[in-house]
Amino acid sequence: MTKIRLNVLIAGGTICSLAGAMYAFYTSGVAPSALGRFDWTFLPWVMVVFGGSGNNLGVLLGTFAFITLQKLIVSYKYALSFLPFDPVWLQYLLMGLVLLLILNFRPYGLIREKASYATKPNNMSM
Incomplete structure (x- = not known):
């Protein structure tokens, strides 16, 4: 069960990091004040x-x-x-x-x- 949770955590982190990278490319950069x-x-x-x-x-x-x-x-x-x-x-x-x-x-x-x-x-x- 722990291995499944770890895999889900890794998959979620991967999806979130890809979404963040796509957002950075879309906005031509990310500033803390923008979020x-x-x-x-x-x-x-x-x-x-x-x-x-x-x-x-x-x-x-x-x-x-x-x-x-x-x-x-x-x-x-x-x-x-x-x-x-x-x-x-x-x-x-x-x-x-x-x-x-x-x-x-x-x-x-x-x-x-x-x-x-x-x-x-x-x-x-x-």
Whole structure:
């Protein structure tokens, strides 16, 4: 079992390193400031929480809804010139508000996790 885990780790590392190399060629270089924590860690987590982390359909629906909402906010934020703050920050404020509302009123996301039924344990040791 340990050898299988090691092979999976090696395969995953290989795929990730190839993806990083392809990204570096695509962007003609990689700078640490280009990979902000907010865009690469927080927003994908919000998408998963928004849709429901228990199933793939929920994650897809959450990602679609999140991206749609984000594009609408970016498109219309400068039309809201009456706001008492700079509209540049509107996207972050509304995404934080949506996250708080989801966590308070639907903590399981848009689609609930499917109930898993316990199966009979087998005699394989891990």
